Amino acid sequence: MAALNPPVCDFDWQAPHFTLPGTDGRHHSLPDIAGENSTLVMFICNHCPFVLAVMDKIVRDAHDMKALGIGVVAICSNDHVAYPQDNFENMQLMAEKHDFPFPYLHDAEQEVARSYDAVCTPDFFGFNKDLGLQYRGRLDATRMNASPAELRRDLFEAMKLISETGRGPEEQVPSIGCSIKWKA
Template sequence: MKKFGIVALLALVVMSFSSLPAGYKVGDKATDFKLKSVDGKMYSMADYKDAKGFIVVFTCNHCPFAVKYEDRIVALAKKYKSLGYELIAINPNDPAAQPEDSFDLMKVRAKEKGFTFPYLFDEGQKIYPQYGATKTPHVFLLDKSLTVKYIGAIDDNVDDAAAVKERYLENAIAALEKNQEANPSMTKAIGCSIKVKK
């Protein structure tokens, strides 16, 4: 009986892990997507023929962590567009679970904050599990061939942009520019869990 209990427990552990999004690891090739942006147009990475790489940020309207990073995300988009890197923001939350993340309110937020990049809605929540995003914000740096080069947090200080010591994403882009591997290539994303309709 005791042996059966251990087997059952192991089966439960395996099942709970298998239900988590597997997602990409550094070195994997990411799949492109075609999602609707707040301007009403559909966007995919294939639209950017001359891009040197992509900064894909899973973020949203309501999460306090995402809100604290908004100005930094806007600044990163401006800074790196001139170097050939396109920033694309994706809202992975189901508005049925979090009404503040509806498409209409995404439009309002993008206008308020002056987003200069596509802010896409992951309708049906098909894209974030492919990437393995678990938080908002959660960042994926891809090279021009869509190979994943960095996954994780933007930097090491959610609360105070002026007190940041480690700029993980920017360091990863600098490494990519030199054809080097990012170090670290993976960090823990700090933020709100992705909201799924129950």
């Protein structure tokens, strides 16, 4: 398994719109989940060790972000036929197990991942209130293994800055993770 890094932030790139089914039985669109101050769109999956290593931190940060008027959504775009652990039923189990405070959406056709140029899981896209990209970096310095909770919260601090100023940090460290599992 080779780890991948997404490209650096393309400041003010506009978030592509989407409507996808969620594990909560509803369809969600970008305007539905957009926050008053900013919005985080993240691409995750159920089996990636990089995602699993930070899952508790993702949930913690999502709770803290929502309190700041930041909308949060997670999308699974992996090929669920070749990787059945990422199928919709297993997504529902993951969302329930971790009590996700955000919609967890299924991008079965992978169109949303392609429109965002998502590369890996996790891949974080932080947008300002006008849905211009301001952050494309890591959650924190955790890699594939769990790490101490006291690491600098890069994603949370960036999203807090975006919610307060509309601009993301100039310096960003790319996320790292497993490649999105594209359909053949």
